[in-house]
Amino acid sequence: xxxxxxxxxxxxxxxxxxxxxxxxxxxxxxxxxxxxxxxxxxxxxxxxxxxxxxxxxxxxxxxxxxxxxxxxxxxxxxxxxxxxxxxxxxxxxxxxxxxxxxxxxxxxxxxxxxxxxxxxxxxxxxxxxxxxxxxxxxxxxxxxxxxxxxxxxxxxxxxxxxxxxxxxxxxxxxxxxxxxxxxxxxxxxxxxxxxxxxxxxxxxxxxxxxxxxxxxxxxxxxxxxxxxxxxxxxxxxxxxxxxxxxxxxxxxxxxxxxxxxxxxxxxxxxxxxxxxxxxxxxxxxxxxxxxxxxxxxxxxxxxxxxxxxxxxxxxxxxxxxxxxxxxxxxxxxxxxxxxxxxxxxxxxxxxxxxxxxxxxxxxxxxxxxxxxxxxxxxxxxxxxxxxxxxxxxxxxxxxxxxxxxxxxxxxxxxxxxxxxxxxxxxxxxxxxxxxxxxxxxxxxxxxxxxxxxxxxxxxxxxxxxxxxxxxxxxxxxx
Numbered sequence: 001x002x003x004x005x006x007x008x009x010x011x012x013x014x015x016x017x018x019x020x021x022x023x024x025x026x027x028x029x030x031x032x033x034x035x036x037x038x039x040x041x042x043x044x045x046x047x048x049x050x051x052x053x054x055x056x057x058x059x060x061x062x063x064x065x066x067x068x069x070x071x072x073x074x075x076x077x078x079x080x081x082x083x084x085x086x087x088x089x090x091x092x093x094x095x096x097x098x099x100x101x102x103x104x105x106x107x108x109x110x111x112x113x114x115x116x117x118x119x120x121x122x123x124x125x126x127x128x129x130x131x132x133x134x135x136x137x138x139x140x141x142x143x144x145x146x147x148x149x150x151x152x153x154x155x156x157x158x159x160x161x162x163x164x165x166x167x168x169x170x171x172x173x174x175x176x177x178x179x180x181x182x183x184x185x186x187x188x189x190x191x192x193x194x195x196x197x198x199x200x201x202x203x204x205x206x207x208x209x210x211x212x213x214x215x216x217x218x219x220x221x222x223x224x225x226x227x228x229x230x231x232x233x234x235x236x237x238x239x240x241x242x243x244x245x246x247x248x249x250x251x252x253x254x255x256x257x258x259x260x261x262x263x264x265x266x267x268x269x270x271x272x273x274x275x276x277x278x279x280x281x282x283x284x285x286x287x288x289x290x291x292x293x294x295x296x297x298x299x300x301x302x303x304x305x306x307x308x309x310x311x312x313x314x315x316x317x318x319x320x321x322x323x324x325x326x327x328x329x330x331x332x333x334x335x336x337x338x339x340x341x342x343x344x345x346x347x348x349x350x351x352x353x354x355x356x357x358x359x360x361x362x363x364x365x366x367x368x369x370x371x372x373x374x375x376x377x378x379x380x381x382x383x384x385x386x387x388x389x390x391x392x393x394x395x396x397x398x399x400x401x402x403x404x405x406x407x408x409x410x411x412x413x414x415x416x417x418x419x420x421x422x423x424x425x426x427x428x429x430x431x432x433x434x435x436x437x438x439x440x441x442x443x444x445x446x447x448x449x450x451x452x453x454x455x456x457x458x459x460x461x462x463x464x465x466x467x468x469x470x471x472x473x474x475x476x477x478x
Contacts, residue, residue: 012035013054014031016029019364021121035139054136056136057164059124068173071124072123073177075128077181082183082375084134089356092127096118101457110355117467119469124173130153134373176203177191180454182211184422192402204409204411205402205410207412210422216229216429227304228261231304244291260425323421324343325453325454328348413444416448418450421453424448
C-alpha cells in the first residue's frame with residue numbers, strides 16, 4: 001500500500017521580469033502570491049507558523065535606485081471586493097488601459113499602452129489584492145470570512161505591507177499608501193494600524209475618491225446630511241448633460257455648495273414647520289440645481305436619493321446616468337422604473353480592465369494562474385463592520401490619530417465632480433471636521449477633476465492627476 005504523503009505547505013509563487021520605461025529607465029516587475037502566516041500558540045507554547053492566506057501582489061522597482069531615498073507606494077482599490085486593477089492599469093502603473101471615454105468608447109478587445117505618466121517615475125509601486133480579490137485566497141483549509149471585514153482586512157493588508165517592506169529592505173524608504181473608494185477607508189485605517197502595530201510610519205496617504213465617514217453618504221431615515229452633501233454632485237452631472245445651459249461649471253457648483261451648506265439643510269431640518277411659501281422656494285431651487293422637475297422634488301419631499309437621481313435625471317431621453325461617473329449614460333429595459341438595473345459607467349469600464357489585466361499578467365509579466373482573476377467580486381459579502389455596531393462607519397479618528405502622532409504625515413485627496421459614489425462635497429465636509437491641530441491643516445492637499453470616481457478614464461484628468469500625484473510624492477506643495 002503506498003505511503004500517505006503529507007500536504008506540501010504553500011510557498012510564495014513569484015515571477016520576476018525586466019522592462020524598460022519609455023524614458024529609458026529599466027525596472028523590475030515581481031508578480032505572484034505571497035503567503036501570510038500567523039504565530040500559533042497552544043497553552044502558552046509556541047507551535048510555529050501556520051499559513052493563513054496567499055495574497056497576490058505586483059511590485060515594480062526601478063533598477064539601480066537607492067532604497068534609502070527611493071519612495072515606495074502601496075496601492076489598492078476598494079469595493080469591498082475590488083482588486084487593484086483600476087489603479088494599477090488606470091493611472092499608477094507603467095502600462096495602462098486604452099478604452100476611450102464617455103460617448104466615445106472603443107470596441108472590444110480594447111488595448112494596452114505605455115503609461116508615460118506612471119508614478120513609477122518617482123516611486124516604486126506595490127499593488128495589493130485583498131483576500132478573495134484578484135488571485136488572493138485564504139490558504140488551503142482556512143476560511144476566508146475572517147478577512148471579509150474591517151479589522152481582518154486591515155490586519156492582512158498591513159501584514160503584507162510589513163512583510164514586503166522587510167524582505168525588500170525598505171524600512172528606511174519614504175513610504176506612501178494609495179487607496180481608492182473603500183480603499184480610502186483601508187488607507188486611513190492602515191496609517192494608524194501600521195504605526196501602532198509595527199511602528200511603521202508613513203510619509204503620505206493618497207485618498208482617491210474618498211469616503212472616510214459613511215454618515216456623509218448614507219441615505220438613512222433621519223440622516224439629512226447625505227442629501228445636502230450629494231446636491232453639488234447632482235448639479236455637476238446635470239451641468240454635464242446640458243441642463244444648466246451655458247453657465248460655467250464653477251458657477252453652478254458655487255451656487256449648489258452655498259445652498260447645500262445653508263438653506264437646504266435648514267429646509268430639511270424644518271420639516272413640516274416650513275411655510276407653503278418656504279417649501280415652494282426650496283422645491284424650485286433644488287429642481288433648478290439638480291435638473292429635476294419641481295413636481296418630482298416635491299413628491300420625494302425635497303430628499304433626492306442617489307440611485308433615484310441617476311434613474312430620473314434623463315428619463316425624458318430614455319437614458320440613465322452612471323453612479324461611478326455621471327458622464328456615462330445607458331439604457332434600462334423599463335424606462336419607468338425607479339432604480340436603474342445597472343450602472344452604465346461600471347458597464348463601460350469592466351470589460352476593458354478585465355481584458356487588459358488578464359492579458360497583461362500572462363503575456364507581459366509571464367505569470368500564469370488558472371483561477372479566475374476576481375476583478376470585482378461579491379464573494380466578500382456580507383462585509384463585517386462589527387466594530388461599528390450601532391454607529392456608522394468612520395475612520396476619521398484613525399487618520400487624525402496617525403497625523404497627530406506623526407506630524408510629517410501628509411494627505412492627498414483626489415475628488416471627481418461627477419462621482420456619484422463618493423461625492424466631493426462629502427469629502428470636503430469630512431476634512432473640515434478632521435480633529436487635528438491647526439498646525440497640521442496644511443498637511444492636507446485636495447485636487448479636483450471634471451470626471452467621476454475613476455477620474456483617470458477621462459484623459460485630461462488622467463494627465464493632470466498623474467502630475468498631481470507625482471508632485472505629492474516628491475513633496476511639492478501647491
